[in-house]
Amino acid sequence: MTIAVSDLGGHMAGAVEGLDLGRPQDEADVRALRQALLDRLVLCIRGQALEPLPYRDAMRIFGKPMKQITPAATHPDCDEILILSSEDRDTLGDGGKLVVGAAWHTDDSYKAVPCALTMLYGVAVPSTGGDTQFVNMYAAYDDLPADTKARIAGLRVIHQYDSSRKGNKVAKRTAEDMARMPPVSHPLVRTHPETGRKALYLNPNRMELVEGLPRAESDALLDALTAHAIQPKYQYRHKWRQGDVLVWDNRCTMHKANADYPDGERRRMHRVIVQGTVPV
Numbered sequence: 202m203t204i205a206v207s208d209l210g211g212h213m214a215g216a217v218e219g220l221d222l223g224r225p226q227d228e229a230d231v232r233a234l235r236q237a238l239l240d241r242l243v244l245c246i247r248g249q250a251l252e253p254l255p256y257r258d259a260m261r262i263f264g265k266p267m268k269q270i271t272p273a274a275t276h277p278d279c280d281e282i283l284i285l286s287s288e289d290r291d292t293l294g295d296g297g298k299l300v301v302g303a304a305w306h307t308d309d310s311y312k313a314v315p316c317a318l319t320m321l322y323g324v325a326v327p328s329t330g331g332d333t334q335f336v337n338m339y340a341a342y343d344d345l346p347a348d349t350k351a352r353i354a355g356l357r358v359i360h361q362y363d364s365s366r367k368g369n370k371v372a373k374r375t376a377e378d379m380a381r382m383p384p385v386s387h388p389l390v391r392t393h394p395e396t397g398r399k400a401l402y403l404n405p406n407r408m409e410l411v412e413g414l415p416r417a418e419s420d421a422l423l424d425a426l427t428a429h430a431i432q433p434k435y436q437y438r439h440k441w442r443q444g445d446v447l448v449w450d451n452r453c454t455m456h457k458a459n460a461d462y463p464d465g466e467r468r469r470m471h472r473v474i475v476q477g478t479v480p481v
């Protein structure tokens with residue numbers, strides 16, 4: 202089949218219809234899907250009905266699926282699928298409701314080698330609400346004034362799982378897990394390994410401090426860059442349909458979940474992440 206990508210968000214995001222991810226794809230289609238993702242940053246493949254293992258296998262189109270590290274939320278039939286659900290609770294913490302990803306973030310930046318891409322499969326989507334929002338971090342970088350680009354060139358930021366700056370509750374992890382996740386340093390501006398384009402690399406939920414700056418100056422800079430990046434002109438808001446598989450590139454986007462759907466409605470997503478490289 203020849204992949205046709207329709208526009209979803211104007212400046213970013215596209216949709217593919219009529220593709221069955223449960224069947225093997227030919228090489229030309231794999232190339233087209235990968236290129237569409239590089240061009241559009243967020244790709245929605247509509248109308249899927251996938252069991253866990255075929256879903257995981259289909260995501261090999263885009264990269265190497267990684268094992269999940271949160272046992273309580275890992276799918277019982279597939280180590281590479283994390284379940285994100287309206288029923289999520291902070292089981293190791295206060296037991297309260299947990300909305301994973303409710304603040305702007307890019308996945309995995311608290312790791313030395315963050316995942317490159319994330320896939321989310323809408324297994325159960327609410328009748329209204331529960332959208333996922335994205336921002337285009339290439340565009341946010343491109344539009345910065347020249348003096349800001351010069352000021353931030355070469356700066357590095359400490360990221361950590363439980364950042365003191367985080368905007369939302371994160372799941373409590375065991376002391377063992379925390380010991381495996383020491384703070385890491387990433388560039389504030391990263392160069393995409395495949396497109397060669399520069400993007401702001403922010404994660405308001407995980408960034409702790411700009412290296413070498415006093416706390417107040419670091420906070421002011423990170424707050425200003427975040428406020429710039431999340432302006433509506435850089436955003437795409439995905440309204441879920443049942444069976445959507447959404448794929449996004451964490452190297453040049455941020456995203457956030459919305460838990461604004463009616464009480465009693467279910468939202469269940471199966472999440473896969475694929476291997477990335479050290480940000481440069």
Ligand code: SIN
Pocket residue numbers: 285301302303308319321331332333456457458459470472
């Ligand atoms: C995530 O942040 O990975 C999940 C986003 C969503 O549930 O919409």
